[in-house]
Amino acid sequence: MRLTAHCVLPAAARLGESALWLAEEQRLYWLDLKAPAIHRFDPATGTDERWELALEIPLGCLLRRADDLLLAGRRGLYAVDFAGRALRFWFDPNDRPADTAFNDGKTDRFGHIWLGSSHIEEREPIGKFYRIDRDGAVTVADQGFPCSNGPALSPDGTVLYFADTVGLQVLRYDLDPKTGRLSNRRLFLQFAPEQGQPDGMTVDEEGGLWVCHWGGWGVTRYTPEGQVSARIDLPAPNVTSCAFGDEDLRTLYITSAKDDMSSADAARAPLAGGLFAVRPGQCGLLEPIF
Template sequence: MSVDLQCVVKTRAVLGESVLWHPGECRIYWLDLKAPAVHIYDPATGAAESWRPELGTPMGTLVRARDGFVLSGREGVFKLDMASRRLTRWVDPNDRQEITMFNDGKVDRQGRLWLCTSDVQETEPLGGIYRLDADGHSVIQDRGSACGNGPAFSRDGRILYFADTMMRKVYAYDLDPASGRIGERREFVTFPEAEGMPDGMTVDADDHVWICQWGGAGVSRFTPAGKLDFKLELPCPLVTSCAFAGDDLDTLYVTTATVDMDQAALAQFPLAGGLFAARTGHRGLPEPVFGVG
């Protein structure tokens, strides 16, 4: 497969994450969890800008909401008005704030936000999966991961995919769209050590799952049965999140990181920490908006 891959913004992010497409603005948003920073990129003009909110590190995830954005961080979940750069503290679903932190998150097909937490040291299985509804009500759905990542949802919204990064596993849960309840988890994919660890992910229009590989220098596409279909190779090892963007949702944007890379590694991978864009021949699905279902 011929792929057009470019590094479109050379940010040298410490921990790039949570990339998303805003169709109304035709712009890409993503985070540097460790800076912390919100980055914005306009594919039409190539213009890029950054904003550093006054928050502790690391931040967690950024999603579109009915009236702006929702941003999670160590201090809880905030509503964000990007036009005024104004953060408003909203709720804090994390019932283990002293020992866990928000990491990745995604909105399901019914407009509910699913947030993953991780052990602060990313060593003990203390993290969980929380469902946050538009009224601020939250429910803990599962526990037992040292570093929770993903998540992503099948095309019909009936499967939740979740990465237990430190265990190198991605699980699938049956999801009841009406109630928001999930069933027992089952193993979807296990990554061999040479392929790194699973991180952020997205689902395309063919219902295939694209999974970023921390330490694996790429994004792999899997069939709904968990069979490897294709790997997009990137010129840097720490690959963190991905999302389809553009009017036709035919460009895959990918974030990367430089955290813990020494000077030799940075010299070897000069594009590490950048934002990449790839035309893979596949199209994505529109990402739902929090509170709109």
């Protein structure tokens, strides 16, 4: 199956990222990591609220908590009050080299946050992959990545996917619900250079893994066995994150970036940095609350 996503918001984001659907608001939250801001998009009206942040770039990702959102920033995690336009520092694992930053993360169904860090210039393999427990305990689950991305979890939560962006690969781990430990690391996908680099990911209710292609002009759906089952084309080369939304969770919202394009790609992609949407036929899952 091959589909084309349409632009619902020509936002011209420098680095759009971290799409997160809140069902109770029927709105999509997302970030611009390099022109630091939290966005809230209302599909019913097409309006987008933008909250500019006085934080060091790049930002990382958004996560859900019971009564608020969490924002991973360059220096740690913050509790977010979007209505009051207020951030409150939560904590920082504080074992990271100075030239790293938090990047992408997700919450699992067993009470843990999974959060990756990356080398700022994405060259040195000093990024780590952390598990943060409900009591605030922090464990390094894996390490050695120039750029940590993804992650995504299977519908039952026992399989975790992780994108080693610079390594052009998606890894797959088993996740123990009782201990939160990862095991049985193995290669799930190996990208060819012409496919771009694996970036943000999400999973649908059937267990299909949707992988965004940085430099690859689209999103691909893979079955749990690693077979391609769908391709979504975008009129933008650098595709960064995706999340299912709307009342039926059947619209896939996709973020993109306008930075880091060649002059030729920039001429071909005037909508780069926009927010896109498509209804591919599958139903998504709500992100768990930490």
